[in-house]
Amino acid sequence: MLIGHKVQHNAAALRTALLGKKMVRFEAPYTDSILPQVGHTIEEVRNLDRSIEIIWDNGIVLNTRMKIASSWDVYRNGDTWRRDSAHADVLIDVQDWVAVCFNTPEIDVYHDFDPRRHPILGKLGPDLTHVDADIEEAVDRMMDYEERDETVAEVLLDQRVVRGVSNVFRCEILWACELHPWANIGTLKRAECRELLMLAQEMLQNADTSSNNLAIYGRQGKSCVRCGDVVKVNHHGEANRVLYWCVGCQTAHEPLVRPNFTPLYIERDANMGDSHPAAKQFMNEIISLRDVG
Structure with missing residues (x-):
């Protein structure tokens, strides 16, 4: 699998597991920078060219550089891991899910500057x-x-x-x-x-x-x-x-000129599969990857 497609697949899986969830545990044994704090909500997962960014609601950003041997594995709590936990570079634990990064050559944690x-x-x-x-x-x-x-x-x-x-x-x-x-x-x-x-x-x-x-x-x-x-x-x-x-009830002081923006996620039939927004995003990306392939 090409590295770009692998990054997209990993990011889509992370969205399914993490988006909108409050973090209960974070481990990054090889990182000595600021760390995301337990109790904050994971707000966004971005897939870049060769890296994945995870953003918390307090503006903390985790960037993991990806190479061919790198991966983010996602497990339900209690599942058997496919790799040795001793080799994990990053671990993010939320309700029902744990996401683990292996073999990343570079980890960076920083505040999204505002x-x-x-x-x-x-x-x-x-x-x-x-x-x-x-x-x-x-x-x-x-x-x-x-x-x-x-x-x-x-x-x-x-x-x-x-x-x-x-x-x-x-x-x-x-x-x-x-x-x-x-x-x-x-x-x-x-x-x-x-x-x-x-x-x-x-x-x-x-x-x-x-x-x-x-x-x-x-x-x-x-x-x-x-x-x-x-x-x-x-x-x-x-x-x-x-x-x-x-869009229906938040109408107070609506500006006369509406902003020109593109919806962040593609909307699909709410009755199709899992209704969680992360799951919808996952399905959207799987479809787009299938179309590309």
Whole structure:
């Protein structure tokens, strides 16, 4: 198998097993850089020319360089491994699945750079995970935001405005407020900003990112639990993070000029096979590889 096709197959299998799952264990015995933290959700898997990137919801990126002898093996918990575990370069454990990388010549772990989230580039806003967070200060920062055409979705991740909002909860907060993902911050009134931030604080202080307790995140292609319309997912913003949203009920402050974007995943009949978005992506890629071959 050509290395490019092998990388695509490995990445597709990783998406099936890992996307939207909270990590419970991470091992990389030959890496001394920063490491992904247990408890964070795996948000995206990218297959590049000769490497695979795995991205967590806090912006941590794991890049594994692939060669002919390299592979990412995916096992259900309890399955017998095809290779000796002592030779594993990376291990990622989530509920029901474990992904193991063998024979990678290079491992790199780093933060996906976003200057607005850099603590040196501006005074940090209130931390909404704290019960004593100053909501009015956060509202002031929203109302005084210089780039009035910036989206609310991006502002929620700007630590100069507020801290503590992960990408998972950004999706959940926007859905709960029925805000369109491309709503401009300049269109919100002060009362709407306050309502948004108070809800965000409540959600973050009662955080539970298990899939059974999420209304929108990870539900691409499924029906919205509120209105029954389809849930979509797109890349969004300068950091190119994924954002899940409902086309039916997230209509508040919808921009007059809709952004020109391509859906992140190809949509297929929801009744075909596994309804998990990662499984759909896996089937899409298998079909595309078959067509190429």
